[in-house]
Structures are given as C-alpha cells and as structure tokens.
Amino acid sequence: MSHPHPPAAHDRGRPADAPYGSASWDFPEPLAVGSAPVPEYGSGSLADLLPTLAAGMGVPGTTAAIPELTPADRNCVFLIDGLGWEQVKAHPDEAPYLHALLGSSRGGTGRPLTAGYPATTATSLASVGTGLPPGAHGLPGYTVRNPATGALMNQLRWQPWTAPGAWQPYPTVFQLAHEAGVHAAQVSSPTFQNTPLTKVALSGGTFHGRLTGEERMDFAAEQLAAGDRSLVYTYYAELDGAGHRYGVASDTWRGQLMYVDRLVQRLAEQLPPRSALYVTADHGMVDVPFDEEHRIDFDADWELRAGVALLGGEGRARHVYAVPGAEDDVLTCWREVLGEQFWIASRDEAIAAGWFGPQIDERVYARLGDVVAAARDDVLIIASEREPKESAMVGNHGSMTPAEQLVPLLEVRS
Structure with a gap:
C-alpha cells in the first residue's frame, strides 16, 4: 500500500461546476x-x-x-x-x-x-x-x-x-x-x-x-x-x-x-x-466569529462527546476517535448535529473519497479518525477546556x- 511518489490526480468528489478557484460553489444540503x-x-x-x-x-x-x-x-x-x-x-x-x-x-x-x-x-x-x-x-x-x-x-x-x-x-x-x-x-x-x-x-x-x-x-x-x-x-x-x-x-x-x-x-x-x-x-x-453559533464547544456538548474517546485534529479539521463499538453511533450523531456545516465522513469514506491522497499506507490507517469532520462554513469545533489556546484563535485553517x-x-x- 506504499508508493514512492504521488500517482495521478484523483478528482473524486469535486462538483463538476465548482472547480478550485471558483468564486461560488453550490453545496448540497445536507452535505454529502x-x-x-x-x-x-x-x-x-x-x-x-x-x-x-x-x-x-x-x-x-x-x-x-x-x-x-x-x-x-x-x-x-x-x-x-x-x-x-x-x-x-x-x-x-x-x-x-x-x-x-x-x-x-x-x-x-x-x-x-x-x-x-x-x-x-x-x-x-x-x-x-x-x-x-x-x-x-x-x-x-x-x-x-x-x-x-x-x-x-x-x-x-x-x-x-x-x-x-x-x-x-x-x-x-x-x-x-x-x-x-x-x-x-x-x-x-x-x-x-x-x-x-x-x-x-x-x-x-x-x-x-x-x-x-x-x-x-x-x-x-x-x-x-x-x-x-x-x-x-x-x-x-x-x-x-x-x-x-x-x-x-x-x-x-x-x-x-x-x-x-x-x-x-x-x-x-x-x-x-x-x-x-x-x-x-x-x-x-x-476568521471565525466568537459566538456559540460559529464556535461549537465539544467540551460543553454532551451529544458530540457521547461515545468519543479522543478528539484530534483542530477546529476546522477534526479526527474523532470513538470508544470501541461506538463508531457508527458517533458518525450518526455528528452527521445529525453538524452535517449542514461540515463534511462528515467515516474513516473509510474519507479514504475512498481521496481526502488524504489516492492511497493510504498501512501504518497511517489507524492514525485517521473513526470520524473525520471538515468545515465548510465559517465554523469551528473548539474544545475550550482541553485546547484553551487553540480555541481562542481568531484565524483558523485546516479544511x-x-x-x-x-x-x-x-x-x-x-
């Protein structure tokens, strides 16, 4: 599953009418x-x-x-x-x-x-x-x-x-x-x-x-x-x-x-x-505004925390690691709560869509979250208690x- 250099580009998942550099994209609701x-x-x-x-x-x-x-x-x-x-x-x-x-x-x-x-x-x-x-x-x-x-x-x-x-x-x-x-x-x-x-x-x-x-x-x-x-x-x-x-x-x-x-x-x-x-x-x-609508606090949201063992990544690009056996429930919950503001994928869905590249090395597979959340809107999933410095940043990136x-x-x- 390894390769020395990147193979040919994969354009899987990009809307045909929304190339990179386009001024406006037509995002479906809820996001797929x-x-x-x-x-x-x-x-x-x-x-x-x-x-x-x-x-x-x-x-x-x-x-x-x-x-x-x-x-x-x-x-x-x-x-x-x-x-x-x-x-x-x-x-x-x-x-x-x-x-x-x-x-x-x-x-x-x-x-x-x-x-x-x-x-x-x-x-x-x-x-x-x-x-x-x-x-x-x-x-x-x-x-x-x-x-x-x-x-x-x-x-x-x-x-x-x-x-x-x-x-x-x-x-x-x-x-x-x-x-x-x-x-x-x-x-x-x-x-x-x-x-x-x-x-x-x-x-x-x-x-x-x-x-x-x-x-x-x-x-x-x-x-x-x-x-x-x-x-x-x-x-x-x-x-x-x-x-x-x-x-x-x-x-x-x-x-x-x-x-x-x-x-x-x-x-x-x-x-x-x-x-x-x-x-x-x-x-x-x-730049992400400082209000509850745009900054969703994982540490204060019991729904998002349910079944989650570790929260990785950063505010606009989260790796979510589930308690063993809770992977499907966490994916369902995150989609229901955040699915209109984030692209929410299971690990295998993100891999199949090519988010991390055309191939995944075996040693890398388990480093990825059971659930991967990528922001579309100007929103963050902060963690005010476990990530106080990162949660206070004005400018953010990742998605x-x-x-x-x-x-x-x-x-x-x-």
Missing part, C-alpha cells in the same frame, strides 16, 4: 461526503512541487507532476506560512509585488495549488518536503492518535516524542537531490534546525539558521549560486502567527503581509542566473474551502 472538493493530488498539490523541480534537474526517483513548470538549474522555494491564494488576491495594495505575480508580469506566472487535507502546517510541510500526500507520509493532522500508544500526538510540536524515522520513513526530496549531486539547502529560523518535524519533512543537504527575514533572503540567494544545480528552501512564519492571534482582517496581519511582499521582492532581485523562485504557502486562513486550501504558486525566473 462526495461533495467535498478533494485536493488535486498528483497534478496540482503542494506534494507535487518539489518532485517536479527535482525532476527538471535530473534527480532520479522524481517525476514532473506539474508539467507547465519549465526546468531550471537552480530552484528556490520560499514558503510563507499562512499565505493563501485568496488572501493574496484580496490585498493588492498591501502586496503589490506578489499581486503582480498572480498574472504573467515580471517574467513569472501564478496559479493556485491545493495544500492537501488537512490544510495545516505539519501536514503541508511534510507534503512539500517528501513529495507525498498525507496518506503516505503519515502526518495527517495537527494532532492524531498514535496507534502504538493510544494517545494523541501533536505532529507540529512532536509531543509526546516518538521516533521520527518510524513515524515518517520516506526520504525527502532534498535527500534525493543531495544524493544526486544537487546542492540542497534549507534557510530558516535556527529554532527549527533540530526539530523532529524538520528531520522527517525537510532534511537533506545543509540547514542554515538565520534570524531575520532579510538575512534569510540574502543567504538563500547565496545558496542558490553555490551550485551549478541547486535546490533551496526558505521559510517565514510570522504571517501565520499574526493571523491566528488577530485574524486576516486585522491591521497586524496586513502589516505582516506588506513585510512579506518586500521579502519576496528582495529575494527575487538577487536571483543568480538560471534560477527560478517559487513562492508558496502551507495553507490559507479564515477544504478555497480560503484555506488554495495556496499560491508564484514564479520569478532569472
């Missing part, structure tokens, strides 16, 4: 599992980006899944945490450089990619670095059940600790590139150098810690020039933090977007010859709506 707009695994997802770039540099074991990307000798991926395609489109004044790249000016082209499900940082970074969808790399949520212990594991913070190589055994694209003689490097915050998430998702070649965004842009350009063939990754996190704390409608978030726009231009203007810069993100974001699922793929070439 098959109506969820499944990510474009195999042709237009985050997992397809690095294999395409590496294939263009002749790295064995990689495939050009996004054929419209022209090969370059030197490739840089700048991942901006929390920058959705919809947010770039909506803020031309704050991000003039990025907004221009949505079209075909400045020698580049822009299009959206789908993040993958769930649209959350740990999952997306693993998809980027391994070139695999979540069902293969095995980081299918913010928190998921570890079948070996029966406890929830936070895959972003890697708590409680578990052996990284056993949890995610596939090589990263950076490792494959390094073995093929490509100069591979990551330029990010020093904080991330030795984290398990970096090890399983982004390792290979050399890691270079730089504190400021400007330092990262300058050093990423240097690393691109360091090899005849180069694959460089750099990252900026603070836009996402501003969105979580203050929302994407806030002045603080817009100020961060203005800064990010200047960083992209700074890097683009330093590209060495024969280079391609790709600006992308791990997810978008939506398959355009605002959180679509991420930019903006290109600049030298």
Whole structure:
C-alpha cells in the first residue's frame, strides 16, 4: 500500500461546476461526503512541487507532476506560512509585488495549488518536503492518535516524542537531490534546525539558521549560486502567527503581509542566473466569529462527546476517535448535529473519497479518525477546556474551502 511518489490526480468528489478557484460553489444540503472538493493530488498539490523541480534537474526517483513548470538549474522555494491564494488576491495594495505575480508580469506566472487535507502546517510541510500526500507520509493532522500508544500526538510540536524515522520513513526530496549531486539547502529560523518535524519533512543537504527575514533572503540567494544545480528552501512564519492571534482582517496581519511582499521582492532581485523562485504557502486562513453559533464547544456538548474517546485534529479539521463499538453511533450523531456545516465522513469514506491522497499506507490507517469532520462554513469545533489556546484563535485553517486550501504558486525566473 506504499508508493514512492504521488500517482495521478484523483478528482473524486469535486462538483463538476465548482472547480478550485471558483468564486461560488453550490453545496448540497445536507452535505454529502462526495461533495467535498478533494485536493488535486498528483497534478496540482503542494506534494507535487518539489518532485517536479527535482525532476527538471535530473534527480532520479522524481517525476514532473506539474508539467507547465519549465526546468531550471537552480530552484528556490520560499514558503510563507499562512499565505493563501485568496488572501493574496484580496490585498493588492498591501502586496503589490506578489499581486503582480498572480498574472504573467515580471517574467513569472501564478496559479493556485491545493495544500492537501488537512490544510495545516505539519501536514503541508511534510507534503512539500517528501513529495507525498498525507496518506503516505503519515502526518495527517495537527494532532492524531498514535496507534502504538493510544494517545494523541501533536505532529507540529512532536509531543509526546516518538521516533521520527518510524513515524515518517520516506526520504525527502532534498535527500534525493543531495544524493544526486544537487546542492540542497534549507534557510530558516535556527529554532527549527533540530526539530523532529524538520528531520522527517525537510532534511537533506545543509540547514542554515538565520534570524531575520532579510538575512534569510540574502543567504538563500547565496545558496542558490553555490551550485551549478541547486535546490533551496526558505521559510517565514510570522504571517501565520499574526493571523491566528488577530485574524486576516486585522491591521497586524496586513502589516505582516506588506513585510512579506518586500521579502519576496528582495529575494527575487538577487536571483543568480538560471534560477527560478517559487513562492508558496502551507495553507490559507479564515476568521471565525466568537459566538456559540460559529464556535461549537465539544467540551460543553454532551451529544458530540457521547461515545468519543479522543478528539484530534483542530477546529476546522477534526479526527474523532470513538470508544470501541461506538463508531457508527458517533458518525450518526455528528452527521445529525453538524452535517449542514461540515463534511462528515467515516474513516473509510474519507479514504475512498481521496481526502488524504489516492492511497493510504498501512501504518497511517489507524492514525485517521473513526470520524473525520471538515468545515465548510465559517465554523469551528473548539474544545475550550482541553485546547484553551487553540480555541481562542481568531484565524483558523485546516479544511477544504478555497480560503484555506488554495495556496499560491508564484514564479520569478532569472
């Protein structure tokens, strides 16, 4: 049930008249599992980006899944945490450089990619670095059940600790590139150098810690020039933090977007010859109002809690683990209570619909919830007692709506 790289895209479940990027979708009421707009695994997802770039540099074991990307000798991926395609489109004044790249000016082209499900940082970074969808790399949520212990594991913070190589055994694209003689490097915050998430998702070649965004842009350009063939990754996190704390409608978030726009231009203007810069993100974001209608509190709702042993995932993308024998009852209850606001699927229904990719590795199967809940409306399933910090966030993400699922793929070439 394993595979080295994503197979062809599966469009199962997406309404024919509602492609990604469409301004309006016709959602059935109550929501059917098959109506969820499944990510474009195999042709237009985050997992397809690095294999395409590496294939263009002749790295064995990689495939050009996004054929419209022209090969370059030197490739840089700048991942901006929390920058959705919809947010770039909506803020031309704050991000003039990025907004221009949505079209075909400045020698580049822009299009959206789908993040993958769930649209959350740990999952997306693993998809980027391994070139695999979540069902293969095995980081299918913010928190998921570890079948070996029966406890929830936070895959972003890697708590409680578990052996990284056993949890995610596939090589990263950076490792494959390094073995093929490509100069591979990551330029990010020093904080991330030795984290398990970096090890399983982004390792290979050399890691270079730089504190400021400007330092990262300058050093990423240097690393691109360091090899005849180069694959460089750099990252900026603070836009996402501003969105979580203050929302994407806030002045603080817009100020961060203005800064990010200047960083992209700074890097683009330093590209060495024969280079391609790709600006992308791990997810978008939506602001959710603070009221009982939009924030459904699992800890205060006896119906939703009935038969549930563990609540995983996050507010807009929940993994629900039932008490043994209660799986069908939990599924029925969650559909009755939430079925007009969430896509509610059993584990096997979500797998069959392709939410986590075309295939599921055996080691990943039991990490998925018995019930999987993905938000359609601007709603959350919070847990005010067990997740107080997460429940207080203004901006949220995780599901398959355009605002959180679509991420930019903006290109600049030298």
